Amino acid sequence: MTIPQEKPVAARPKTRRRKRRRVWKDKHFRWVPDGQGDWKVEAYLFRHRHKPKAGHSRGPGKKPARQAQAAAATPAPASAPPFDQRPPDAYQGSFGTTQAVRLLHRAGFGPVPGQAEQLVSLGLVGAVQSLTRPGGTAHLSGPAPRDDDGNPLAPGDAWGHDHLWWLDRMVRTDQPLVERMALVFHDWFATSNANVSKTQQMIDQSNLFRARCFGSFLDLFKAVTVDPAMLQWLNGNENRKGSPNENYAREMMELFSLGADRGAYSEEDIREAARALTGWRNDWSSELGAYNFRFDPKRHDTGNKTVFGNTGAWGWEDACRLCVEHPLHPSFFVEKLWSYFIPAPPSAAVRDQLTATYAGSGRQILPVLEAILTSPEFYEGPPMVKPPVVHLASMLRALGRPIDTEAWIYICDMAGQQLFWPPNVSGWDDDRWLDTSTMRARWLMVTYALEEIAPDTWNDTYSTTETPDEALAKAIASWGSPALRDEHRAELLDLAKRSEKLIVANWQKGPYRAMRQNALLQLIGVSPDLILQ
Amino acid sequence: MSPSHRHHACCDGYTRSQLLRSAAAEAGKGLPAIEPGMPEPAGTGLSRRRFLSRSAGLALAVYGASKIPLSAFETGIAQAAPTDKILVSVFFDGGIDSLNVLAPAGDTRYQQLRPNLKLAPGSGPAFSEDPSLQWHPAASALATLHGEGKVSAFPAIGYDHPDQSHFTSRHYYEIGELQVGYRTGWLGRYLDAVGDSENPLQGLSLDGSLSPMIATAEKPVAAIDSVDGYDLWSHVDSPVQTEMFNSFAKLGSLPADSPAMGQVRRATSQTDKLRQDLDGVGDFSSPVEYPDNRFAHKLAGLAAYIAFGLPMRVVTVRAPGGYDTHADQAGDLDENLRETCEGILAFQRDLEARGLADRVMVEMWSEFGRRPEENGSLGTDHGAAGCAFVIGSQAKGQMVGEFPGLTKLDEDDNLRVTSDFRGMYCSLLEQWLGFDAEAIIPGAAGFVRPTLVKP
Numbered sequence: 001m002t003i004p005q006e007k008p009v010a011a012r013p014k015t016r017r018r019k020r021r022r023v024w025k026d027k028h029f030r031w032v033p034d035g036q037g038d039w040k041v042e043a044y045l046f047r048h049r050h051k052p053k054a055g056h057s058r059g060p061g062k063k064p065a066r067q068a069q070a071a072a073a074t075p076a077p078a079s080a081p082p083f084d085q086r087p088p089d090a091y092q093g094s095f096g097t098t099q100a101v102r103l104l105h106r107a108g109f110g111p112v113p114g115q116a117e118q119l120v121s122l123g124l125v126g127a128v129q130s131l132t133r134p135g136g137t138a139h140l141s142g143p144a145p146r147d148d149d150g151n152p153l154a155p156g157d158a159w160g161h162d163h164l165w166w167l168d169r170m171v172r173t174d175q176p177l178v179e180r181m182a183l184v185f186h187d188w189f190a191t192s193n194a195n196v197s198k199t200q201q202m203i204d205q206s207n208l209f210r211a212r213c214f215g216s217f218l219d220l221f222k223a224v225t226v227d228p229a230m231l232q233w234l235n236g237n238e239n240r241k242g243s244p245n246e247n248y249a250r251e252m253m254e255l256f257s258l259g260a261d262r263g264a265y266s267e268e269d270i271r272e273a274a275r276a277l278t279g280w281r282n283d284w285s286s287e288l289g290a291y292n293f294r295f296d297p298k299r300h301d302t303g304n305k306t307v308f309g310n311t312g313a314w315g316w317e318d319a320c321r322l323c324v325e326h327p328l329h330p331s332f333f334v335e336k337l338w339s340y341f342i343p344a345p346p347s348a349a350v351r352d353q354l355t356a357t358y359a360g361s362g363r364q365i366l367p368v369l370e371a372i373l374t375s376p377e378f379y380e381g382p383p384m385v386k387p388p389v390v391h392l393a394s395m396l397r398a399l400g401r402p403i404d405t406e407a408w409i410y411i412c413d414m415a416g417q418q419l420f421w422p423p424n425v426s427g428w429d430d431d432r433w434l435d436t437s438t439m440r441a442r443w444l445m446v447t448y449a450l451e452e453i454a455p456d457t458w459n460d461t462y463s464t465t466e467t468p469d470e471a472l473a474k475a476i477a478s479w480g481s482p483a484l485r486d487e488h489r490a491e492l493l494d495l496a497k498r499s500e501k502l503i504v505a506n507w508q509k510g511p512y513r514a515m516r517q518n519a520l521l522q523l524i525g526v527s528p529d530l531i532l533q
Numbered sequence: 534m535s536p537s538h539r540h541h542a543c544c545d546g547y548t549r550s551q552l553l554r555s556a557a558a559e560a561g562k563g564l565p566a567i568e569p570g571m572p573e574p575a576g577t578g579l580s581r582r583r584f585l586s587r588s589a590g591l592a593l594a595v596y597g598a599s600k601i602p603l604s605a606f607e608t609g610i611a612q613a614a615p616t617d618k619i620l621v622s623v624f625f626d627g628g629i630d631s632l633n634v635l636a637p638a639g640d641t642r643y644q645q646l647r648p649n650l651k652l653a654p655g656s657g658p659a660f661s662e663d664p665s666l667q668w669h670p671a672a673s674a675l676a677t678l679h680g681e682g683k684v685s686a687f688p689a690i691g692y693d694h695p696d697q698s699h700f701t702s703r704h705y706y707e708i709g710e711l712q713v714g715y716r717t718g719w720l721g722r723y724l725d726a727v728g729d730s731e732n733p734l735q736g737l738s739l740d741g742s743l744s745p746m747i748a749t750a751e752k753p754v755a756a757i758d759s760v761d762g763y764d765l766w767s768h769v770d771s772p773v774q775t776e777m778f779n780s781f782a783k784l785g786s787l788p789a790d791s792p793a794m795g796q797v798r799r800a801t802s803q804t805d806k807l808r809q810d811l812d813g814v815g816d817f818s819s820p821v822e823y824p825d826n827r828f829a830h831k832l833a834g835l836a837a838y839i840a841f842g843l844p845m846r847v848v849t850v851r852a853p854g855g856y857d858t859h860a861d862q863a864g865d866l867d868e869n870l871r872e873t874c875e876g877i878l879a880f881q882r883d884l885e886a887r888g889l890a891d892r893v894m895v896e897m898w899s900e901f902g903r904r905p906e907e908n909g910s911l912g913t914d915h916g917a918a919g920c921a922f923v924i925g926s927q928a929k930g931q932m933v934g935e936f937p938g939l940t941k942l943d944e945d946d947n948l949r950v951t952s953d954f955r956g957m958y959c960s961l962l963e964q965w966l967g968f969d970a971e972a973i974i975p976g977a978a979g980f981v982r983p984t985l986v987k988p
Contacts, residue, residue, distance in 0.1 A: 383793045438800075443767075494780070495776055
């Protein structure tokens, strides 16, 4: 055997080129007149994948009348691309990069370079559908996430790795809206590690959100109700015949389906629903924590219960159904879903229309979501503050940086949003993301995000001739060319000029320009242009 | 840069509860029940207010004393005289394995009980006071100080009928009594007795949330997130940095045309204002070199604060890492113990260099030790007697209570206790802080006071 004279060098892993998947277009998507002077979406007839089973819901409203079907065949106005037939109450303005960027931010985590332009080519409806109907399983492209030591994450075991695991999905997924909706429902059904024995149960819950985020709200609601993390969080596992625990019954009405102070339910309804929800339990071991979650008929109260005036020997599924069938549920649902995407509440007319869409669809999430994402208010209304993880994920996407540090755990915590740790069962407060403490955290978030690309001030290789205009253009390009407001661009250019005036000695030419580049990168990161969506 | 928040080898329930405790210590949040009968931490009900002390140069979370206007604290801190003696408490969170810190390496029973986790004889520094024991190699820095007569070791400290719940046992240590339901810590009661009603620095936690040990009934106490104050770190140095902040302030002052824009503008301008207000805060230098980690950095800041004359009496800080080593103990313990001991050695050298070493005593403790017999996961489960150390130039440097050996264990197969933690507390109060322990520790008369301070 020959002894190698030098330490063998491991072959460098090939850098894999990031694959851009073609965005899937749904050929079957069509808006058709409903015969009563309004429009409806034919694609919800569930025929784009499978034939509906006999008796399956047909989607919104009645089957279109023959006449209406004929009307749908009328060609769309020549100005719109063939697949961008917008319903009359949808946004009618131009769908350009600005609109696509807003869509990618609010219905995802911002664009990777080039993605907005790609979306523009699909037209409004095509763009929205590419997000709402991704099809298949999500593909994660780019380097896998790593901890500070370069090791793979241990999301179920290591502190904070659950946060990194999800952040990574936000950064790398090709189905951003699935992740965004999972975040919406993580906030809607806010459950925290604080009272759940295993982090894996939290991760499992988020997977439930991913799997059901576009479907029937009742199905989602039922799945969440008996989800192990939720059963622990709101004591559903301690709710038994003879000694009901009302925790879940109250929140399922107040926070999840009906809303407080709307006259939707009484304290008696909560008590009765708690009885209907009895029977779930689990085992406990120091090794496994809470496990073996199951329904135990012996613990279930089989007597009659009266919930919202309906009397029966209700069980947990009935409790969910009664909430979702409550006449005040659809308006609660559409307003709450709307609030995640558009800062000002909908007008009464818009709300009523969405409510009708929701009720008419058999309480499906998708049609309401698509109506929100195509609404004029979405594109024409004021901006929103990005939640901290969205701000971070959008920066990492723009910079092309994978998850490679555990610093994101405590920086996001400082910024007010550690995933799987919402502050309480009502979730995060979207109106209070920014104060001096969380703003400082966002500043540090930007500093850390720039770690890999910030030029080294003192290594003597930075350009000694770069002009202020070139400096600003370079910094903007490094951030993936986001649109900056004119007054911000003007101030940054002014900064670039002022910085150059500080150069009085020859040796300062390169280093001060490197610092200037870092200053521009930093301020773009913390500017409203990157904090708002 | 990033702290290690990992608890690979911990039982999840413990990690979770530990976080809950820190949340509870932030006051007003309440503490969800984790285990039946688990005591609420002392100090849970204290109100918390943020306060920026320009005179002390610190951003403080002030606990308790809610009726006092914050401006009074400024005066209080400015007027309070730097106290003579300071006690620094360092907590090994989770129950450190004392049988690996001071190991009976040559004992055959030890080698049987610890087939995988035993220390090899001679692998660490000898322990001069008991030849059957040796230090863990990662505790070499502590062994150095011990060799200089600056460490009093308790090889088997605890109390009768030991409780193996983290929360209950830790609560006992925090309040200085074997009871649940106390609202004040043992050092909190001391501060209530001797403290100033307007000086929150007298009891300071360097952990961002208050240690229940210094929870008071009346007097204000404080916690700080960072010894470095409020800075906006970036990859930009002076002089361009100044221009960058000018532009940052400008971005905050531009008009807003939407509520969200208004929020960003406001937060930007307020953040910049605070940055200027707290400019230079936490800007300290050390006469000695510290290891490069957050724990050591906190101690470096603390030494600088003491030198600056901040009026502190009692300071708490958590040792880095977690010590609830149910699985894969060896690596975690080595790393965390090393960081702790090396940090403490640097701190002691710093105090010596500044001529302050006679004013500071460090007490290191944990809620219990670990089971002598290792478990099947290369870890150890909860035990009874543990170890504690009192460290300083003025420490007597003499072992307290003998090592009880492993031949005879207690009824749960745990290490027997040879010293009571309340005796250590009584001695620290009376010999170091100069205060009658009868007023602080219930049943103080019944405890043997070891001599901990040089005469």
